[in-house]
Amino acid sequence: MRVTTSTRTGRIAGLSALALVALALALPAFASRAVIQDLFTILTLLTLAQLWNLLAGYGGLVSVGQQAFVGLGAYAMFAGVILMGLDPILAIPLGGLAALALSIPTAFFAFRLQGAYFAIGTWVVAEVTRLLIAQWKTLGGGTGTSLPREATSDILGVEPIRVLFGLREAAARDVLAYWLALALAVLTIAAIYALLRNRLGLALAAVRDNTEAAKSVGIDTTRIKWAVFLIAAFVTGLTGALIYVQTARISPDAAFSVTNWTAYVIFIVVIGGIGRLEGPILGVIVFYALQQALADYGAWYLLTLGLIAVVVMLFAPRGLWGLLSDRTGLHLFPVRRRLERIDLEGGK
């Protein structure tokens, strides 16, 4: 016998995912600029949603302050470009590092708050970060600033894309941002999937299902929560920096927006299905469809989204994917350990 998480559906899903990624890579050759821009938004939201799902769905850490890491990541990238003269693409890692640096004191403070109060604690830290950044006059203070023209006109990698697809420079920049968003989303999903299948993932699942029981078999729950929180902050910071490379204009209110970077993300995860890798993927599709359908109705859109999230929590707490999975037994990303019989050679 041996322990495995592999299933036939999982292998088929894996191969389909590879084909889908290949298709997505080739997409800029024939898709319009508007499609590429929409996909950029979807992919970055998907990455943020997967990270929040890792925090809340697996780590039990309901953070309402992830906008702190998006905003700080974006501002660190801007600082790298404006103050240090870096290429915007090379400044993206600064976003991750800055977010990681912020996540340490954040965890220190927020982990002191028990249970549900953790959520508001992270929110306070995000507010403090926003107010402090708004005091940074070199980066535009409260009104914000734009990436300088000389920095955006000559971004690393844009020229070959321009030549390859015969695009104008602005469109080539969108293609570059799209590819980076695709890479980030795929790597994030792959990394979380790998994480869930190794020892840390097993420990996470144990902590999620029963903290006391997990402690009793020797799992250091505090260390696991720290690890998950720091990893999520780092990648959230990278995502924030990437988003603002594409936007090229920043202000504290936009970069630290609780609606854009946390509310949307929470709704995507809740509607799609919390605690499943498939959930955010399905959630982001539903989210985008709703956005297109209700685009002309202003505040009704968020009102509807909020109420849908409430209804889903009441009647299908594991989201749309949970409903689907319960009916069909489908797991595209199997993480459940099963025992499998091995036929030994000459074993008869």
Add this chain to the structure above:
Amino acid sequence: MIWLDTLVQGILLGGLYALFAAGLSLVFGIMRLVNLAHGDMIVFAAFAILLITQTLGLHPFLAALIAAPVMFALGWALQRFVLNRVLGKDILPPLLVTFGLSVALQNGLLQGFSADSQRLAAGPLESASVDLGLVTVGWMPLLTFATAIAVIVGLNQIFYRTALGRAFRATSDDPVTASLMGIAPKGVFALATGLAMVVVTIAALYLGMRSNFDPSIGPARLIYAFEAVIIGGLGSLWGTLAGGVIIGVAQTFGAAINPEWQILAGHLAFLVVLLLRPRGLFPRAVD
């Protein structure tokens, strides 16, 4: 003398924050529910009072008297039909439901009342002040602070002098044992949320008379309320008042140094208390 004035203004501002916090503290204390829509409910109540003053031509105080029972009923129904279904060992569902409600409420108000700033007109009371010798204080801040004390005294009377309060405390301590003694925890929870919404209405009355409000300001009120509760220590209403006063004083001093630092100074005071006394200044509850 200017510093004494700043201090007094800060203490009085703390009364408003204690009013924001009392409802949050009440709900958490009884059912361990953190209501992320608390701030938006205060703003909702302020709009309800506004609507009554406009349609019936009443003074805000009278309008609040009409709004309070309506808010009680809404709170009761919200708890009975929505929140009771998600309360349990897992903290995730109630948090996410109240977060969804918060966004829905904000955008519903935006749709109904637009993003314009509103104010409850309180007449001559708005600018009236009283000379206390060393400092001059406005009647409105004074009245707010007095109301905060009255609300806390009132809530403590309910908790420790009435059968309902006994049911509140029993359910808070142990819902299973309480239900063996003939208390229906879900009914008690509904009454508690209804009561919290009455406190929310009182907070909304003073919020609306003292400053402008619009549909987007709810989350900031939630954060002030939360900070006051944590600074004071869970389960202590007088502690919550002290927490509100600390944030109020920090904010007025921050603003006196640089107007841009007002909000920041309040948050920093909260973080300092969290650093030095993680369980707050006057902790009572063990959880």
